[in-house]
Amino acid sequence: MEKNAALPIFEALSSGIRLDVFRLLVRVGPAGMVAGELSAALDVPPTNLSFHLKTLTHAGLVSAEQEGRFQRYRANMALMRELIAYLTEECCTGMPELCGVDACA
Amino acid sequence: MEKNAALPIFEALSSGIRLDVFRLLVRVGPAGMVAGELSAALDVPPTNLSFHLKTLTHAGLVSAEQEGRFQRYRANMALMRELIAYLTEECCTGMPELCGVDACA
DNA sequence: TCTACGTTTCAAGAGTTCTATAAGTATCAT
DNA sequence: ATGATACTTATAGAACTCTTGAAACGTAGA
Numbered sequence: 001m002e003k004n005a006a007l008p009i010f011e012a013l014s015s016g017i018r019l020d021v022f023r024l025l026v027r028v029g030p031a032g033m034v035a036g037e038l039s040a041a042l043d044v045p046p047t048n049l050s051f052h053l054k055t056l057t058h059a060g061l062v063s064a065e066q067e068g069r070f071q072r073y074r075a076n077m078a079l080m081r082e083l084i085a086y087l088t089e090e091c092c093t094g095m096p097e098l099c100g101v102d103a104c105a
Numbered sequence: 106m107e108k109n110a111a112l113p114i115f116e117a118l119s120s121g122i123r124l125d126v127f128r129l130l131v132r133v134g135p136a137g138m139v140a141g142e143l144s145a146a147l148d149v150p151p152t153n154l155s156f157h158l159k160t161l162t163h164a165g166l167v168s169a170e171q172e173g174r175f176q177r178y179r180a181n182m183a184l185m186r187e188l189i190a191y192l193t194e195e196c197c198t199g200m201p202e203l204c205g206v207d208a209c210a
Numbered sequence: 211t212c213t214a215c216g217t218t219t220c221a222a223g224a225g226t227t228c229t230a231t232a233a234g235t236a237t238c239a240t
Numbered sequence: 241a242t243g244a245t246a247c248t249t250a251t252a253g254a255a256c257t258c259t260t261g262a263a264a265c266g267t268a269g270a
Contacts, residue, residue, distance in 0.1 A: 003124060010119040015228085016112060023108070023195060035247060048229055050248055055227095069237040069246050084192050087185065090128060120258085140217060153259055155218055174216050174267040 001086040012059035025075035032074035117164035130180035137179035
């Protein structure tokens with residue numbers, strides 16, 4: 001991953017609402033959630049949530065799929081994987097043991 | 106790591122300058138760099154850099170040590186490790202294999 | 211003590227992001 | 241078609257972040 005790709009991801013995760021959205025979407029897994037469900041679950045007005053979902057989608061952290069008149073959102077695990085790899089490689093000088101990463105333990 | 110701890114870290118990394126500072130500090134390792142060196146290396150005015158260093162320090166990503174009239178900054182690897190663990194646990198539902206983390210490969 | 215140096219703090223301005231209300235688009239049921 | 245539902249976009253104001261220049265602070269050396 002390039003710095004130019006990592007930056008918008010950090011920007012996207014640097015809001016409490018967006019971090020909540022993403023964590024929730026990760027937790028529900030591949031089923032994802034529809035915008036209205038997210039709005040109710042997190043108690044964020046739909047119009048505001050839409051704004052933040054756009055940021056998350058733009059960063060690629062979340063994908064949107066139309067489902068009738070609903071809009072289903074899902075967390076993008078692949079990108080999260082890439083981000084973790086970026087932090088491990090780029091930010092740990094390519095030496096995972098330097099950061100004590102024990103993701104495989 | 107708690108969400109309340111992760112959020113300021115994402116905020117801190119969501120600026121190009123701060124991400125550059127952090128990556129550079131990681132690269133130079135335990136030696137760290139003094140403010141003036143960082144300013145010259147990244148071509149950021151001292152006063153602006155100081156502003157960003159404060160954000161990074163506040164988030165805990167960087168530590169500052171006085172050295173005569175210099176201020177030496179170092180990357181906080183331990184926190185980066187915690188962040189990676191947070192992303193792996195919290196954001197990958199505690200199932201690293203779900204994210205395909207291969208930091209140990 | 212005086213001056214120079216490295217860095218931070220302060221204050222002001224421009225630019226961005228956030229939130230809310232209102233209006234718009236698309237889908238479904240009748 | 242009509243009306244209701246689900247969601248997004250537009251717009252505007254408040255709040256925040258960023259950048260800069262000037263001033264202040266602390267340390268070091270003459």
